[in-house]
Every structure is written in structure tokens, then in C-alpha cells.
Amino acid sequence: MAKLKGAIVIDIERCKGCEVCVGACPESVITMAKGVNGKGYHFAEPTGDNCTGCTNCAVVCPDGVITVYRVKVTV
Amino acid sequence: MSETLTRDQIIKPENLVYRRTPLMVDRPLSYCPGCGHGTVHRLIMEIIEELDAQARTVGVAPVGCSVLAYEFLDIDMQQAAHGRAPALATAISRMNPDKYVFTYQGDGDLAAIGTAETIHACNRAENFVIVFINNGIYGMTGGQMAPTTLPGMKASTCPYGRDTAIMGNPLKITELVAQLPGTYFVTRQSVHTPANVRKTKKALRKAFDYSFAKKGLCFVEVVSNCNSGWKMTPVQANQWMVDNMFPFYPLGDIKVPQDAGEKE
Ligand SMILES: Cc1ncc(C[n+]2csc(CCOP(=O)(O)OP(=O)(O)O)c2C)c(N)n1
Ligand code: SF4
Ligand code: SF4
Ligand code: SF4
Numbered sequence: 565m566a567k568l569k570g571a572i573v574i575d576i577e578r579c580k581g582c583e584v585c586v587g588a589c590p591e592s593v594i595t596m597a598k599g600v601n602g603k604g605y606h607f608a609e610p611t612g613d614n615c616t617g618c619t620n621c622a623v624v625c626p627d628g629v630i631t632v633y634r635v636k637v638t639v
Numbered sequence: 640m641s642e643t644l645t646r647d648q649i650i651k652p653e654n655l656v657y658r659r660t661p662l663m664v665d666r667p668l669s670y671c672p673g674c675g676h677g678t679v680h681r682l683i684m685e686i687i688e689e690l691d692a693q694a695r696t697v698g699v700a701p702v703g704c705s706v707l708a709y710e711f712l713d714i715d716m717q718q719a720a721h722g723r724a725p726a727l728a729t730a731i732s733r734m735n736p737d738k739y740v741f742t743y744q745g746d747g748d749l750a751a752i753g754t755a756e757t758i759h760a761c762n763r764a765e766n767f768v769i770v771f772i773n774n775g776i777y778g779m780t781g782g783q784m785a786p787t788t789l790p791g792m793k794a795s796t797c798p799y800g801r802d803t804a805i806m807g808n809p810l811k812i813t814e815l816v817a818q819l820p821g822t823y824f825v826t827r828q829s830v831h832t833p834a835n836v837r838k839t840k841k842a843l844r845k846a847f848d849y850s851f852a853k854k855g856l857c858f859v860e861v862v863s864n865c866n867s868g869w870k871m872t873p874v875q876a877n878q879w880m881v882d883n884m885f886p887f888y889p890l891g892d893i894k895v896p897q898d899a900g901e902k903e
Contacts, residue, residue, distance in 0.1 A: 569644055569649060570649065570656075571646045571649040571650050573650060578667055580671075580672035580673070581672055582672035582673030582873040582874075583673075583872070583873065583874050584673050584831075584873055584874065584877070587874060588832060588833050605672065613646075617649075617656055619656060619657040619833075620833035621833075622657040623657070623833050623836045623837065624678070624830070624831075624832060624833045624836055625678075626668075626670065626672075626673055626674055626675060626676070626677035626678045627667070627668055627670075627672075627677050628659035628660075628663060628677065628678075628681045629659070630657070631655070631657065631658045631659070632655075632656050632657040632658075633649050633650050633651065633654040633655055633656060634649070634654055634656045635644065635648075635649055635654050637644060
């Protein structure tokens, strides 16, 4: 069976901590950091390894700071 | 491949499926966190990238929060006096019929001070795209009431809510321009969820294709949040928009081409 595995990279210095991506992720694998970036925003960060690379978070991010990678794996 | 892939094994150029388009200038956007302006900027640039039209596109920025759009969109841009973007775009598109031309305007710009330019450009069937960001208030200047402010909606100049008996009714300018013979495609979209972003992109793509094919004016409204002006968090503002803006400004196509026979 083929399965999609993804990974996201967030440009944390450009993230404004709006949290719009968090609710847009169907796998709930984005969380807000306790720490802050140089502008003082609690930035978003990936968590867990259930990302499917669906790109939902990236397309809805107003600042376009999320890059998405995806591979097909056979299990 | 096995399932035990590490992040580093996935994050490789050959596995890239989404990145910010290089047609967005590599510089932080001036917008508030969670503001829809950034999303719409990116969608327009993704379309220009797909059309391979970076050197064949001219955009016109408004007065409002997006006055600096020319700082972010890596294409030729003009910046119009408040509300006058459709007049400028008329000249640009008539002088350059081989170019993709669009205006990008807020509701204060397009539906208040620029109402005349908007209506006449639509009625003249000018061949450019109007991208209309409707957040119900004047964002840049501090959240004053706009023609689009909902009945009962609070704004800095109507702190108890818009009283239509005194302040008049909100203007549904998108429905209004759809009545004019010069508009070819008129639609209302939003960018608060991934599905809505994808729909908006499709609508914008159609608008650019139709106007480039000289079909007439294409008008794409995006109902968006002004979370700073509404004094909410971005996530709350998007929910407020769903609960309050969408019932008054319902999403969907308002005028679709009669000859194309397509409806979504
Ligand atoms: C001729 C003129 N009148 C008034 C202003 C002040 N002004 C600047 S932005 C703005 C309203 C912008 O609101 P909107 O078009 O809704 O855009 P937003 O900031 O919400 O994106 C006004 C009235 C101006 N710059 N020029
Ligand atoms: S790509 Fe999809 S699954 Fe992965 S973090 Fe983004 S929204 Fe979640
Ligand atoms: S949507 Fe973008 S800017 Fe907002 S929290 Fe997520 S990564 Fe940061
Ligand atoms: S004031 Fe409103 S419209 Fe302007 S950038 Fe902030 S949220 Fe966006």
C-alpha cells in the first residue's frame, strides 16, 4: 500500500504567530512554540511525524512562510 | 522505501511540493498577523508564475494597507491615488493590450472614494481584473466605518454598531457591478481555509484568462478579515467573518460567462 509522508519547514523568523495554519492541518501536527522569534511572535513549529504533505498549512499561511516536501512510501 | 523516513530524508529538493513563489519579493510583508492581504498577493503571483507572465503583467496598487503592494509583488506596478486604480488600469490596459493588467483594492478604496471609477470601468468593459479585498472597514487608517460595514457592526466611527437609520445601508458593490453589461465574470471568494484559498485561486485564474482574452472586466471580491481593526485574534476574526460577513456577503459566483456555459 502506498502512503504519503510529508515534512514542513517553517521560516520561523518570518512567522507572525497568527495560528491560522494550526487549525488548517488535518493531522494536527503543527503547534505554537513557547518561545518567541526575533519579532516577539510565538512561531509555529511542526510536531509528531504524521504530516502527509497535503500543503494545507502552506496555502493558507498569509505570510507564505511554510515549505512542504512529500514522498510516497510503500508499507 | 520504508516508512521509517527521517525528516532529513524527506526534506530534499526532489520532494518539494510547495514553496512561496519567487514572484513574491523576498521581504517580510507589512500586514498584521493573519491578514488575508498576504494570501491574496501570493495567489496572484502564483498565477502570474503559471502564466509565465512576470514581464507581461502590470498591477495597480491602491491606497489602504496594500498601498505597498509594489514592494512585495515582483512585477511592474503603479500606485494610484485613492480609489483611482481602475482609471489608471484603463489607460495601462488600453495602451498595452498584450499585457495582463489588474487592480488590487480595498473596500474603502473601491467602494467609497473610488465608486465612480469602479462602476464606469466595469460598465465600459475594460479588459483588466479588479481584485477587491472586502474587510468591512478602513483598515489602514484605524478601522473607520466603510460603505461595506455590516448593519450593527462596530467600527471606530460607529462604536455602538452601524445604525442604518442614521448611517445608511451597506453597499453590495459586487452585486451592483454584476448588473452592468461590461462585466464578464464576477465572483466572491475568501481565503480563510485551504479549500477557500484553492477556490479563490481558480477564480483569479479564470479572471486573468478572460480579461487577457478581451472578454471584458473580471471582478473578484475576496471577503477578508481585518483582525486588527475588528480587535480580534486572527482565528477569532476568521470565525467572526464566517458567522457575520458571509451571511451578508455570500460566497460564490455572481455572474458567469453566458457563452462558456460553466458554473461552479
Ligand atoms: C484622497 C485620500 N483620502 C483619504 C486618505 C486616507 N486613507 C488612507 S487609507 C484609507 C482607507 C483604506 O481602506 P480600505 O480601502 O478598506 O483598505 P484596507 O486598509 O482596509 O486594506 C483612507 C481613507 C488618503 N490617503 N487619500
Ligand atoms: S502539509 Fe498538511 S499534514 Fe503536513 S503540517 Fe501541513 S497541513 Fe499538516
Ligand atoms: S499561518 Fe504562517 S504566519 Fe501564521 S502561525 Fe502559521 S506559519 Fe506562522
Ligand atoms: S489593519 Fe487590517 S487590513 Fe490592514 S494589515 Fe492589519 S489586519 Fe490587514
